[in-house]
Amino acid sequence: MSATDDAAAKAPSFDEFYAANVRGITVQIYAYFGNVSDAQDVVQEAFCRAYPKWETLRGYDDPVAWVRRVAWNLxxxxxxxxxxxxxxxRKQREEHIPGPSPDHVALTTALATLPERQRRAVVLHYLADLSVAEIAKREGVAPGTVKSWLHRARAALADRLSDRSGEEVDDA
Incomplete structure (x- = not known):
């Protein structure tokens, strides 16, 4: 048995190496970062990079130094x-965006009451500007089906939104 083979035989397995050193390196990186989860992520990445190179690293005088250097670089x-x-x-301007208008809230609430297919058809047609044919192709249905969904959705929305506007008039 050569001296190199003898040294490799005495070197710890990667699991043993990891278990013996992960905590110490994590503490060092934590002191640098000030955030334990970031330190753990960086140290894990360093060990992940060491794993495929372990056969070479285990022959180094100080494989911990290699992992520590990778962790510090990361x-x-x-x-x-x-x-x-x-x-x-910090350089970005702070923009104050007003909240949604009552009409927007009413429309969003009314859309949420529609069946999924009708809601999707309305959104694709009126917000995404897709044609009936494009929606039919995307959904895998006939154009007549999409027209039916849109018709039913418009009727339901008109009913729900007119009820809402009537309530506002009564309250005023």
Missing amino acids: ATSKWRRMRTAMRFA
Whole structure:
């Protein structure tokens, strides 16, 4: 048995290596990040990168140093991405978007009461600007079926929305 074979035989398995070192590296990266879940993610990624290279890494004098360096590099990259994203977010103007109008809420509520196929047909036709033929092809039905869905949906919406407007008139 050669010295190289003897050293490889004495080297721990990857599972043993992982179990012995994951906590220590995670603590180090956590101290850098200040967020335990980010530290765990980075350390897991470093070990995932080490696993396919384990036969080579196990022969190193200090395979932990390799995993630690990969984890630190990943942490630094993540930190830079987060910093860049934060800078970008700070430069953005805050826009206040008004809430939905009462008409929008009424229409959304009325649409929610329609059967799924009718609702989908209305949305595809009126909001996505698809033709009856395009909807029929997409849904795998005849154009007459789509026309029927749209007709029934319009009637139901008209009924529900006219009831609602009548209620508002009564309250006024």
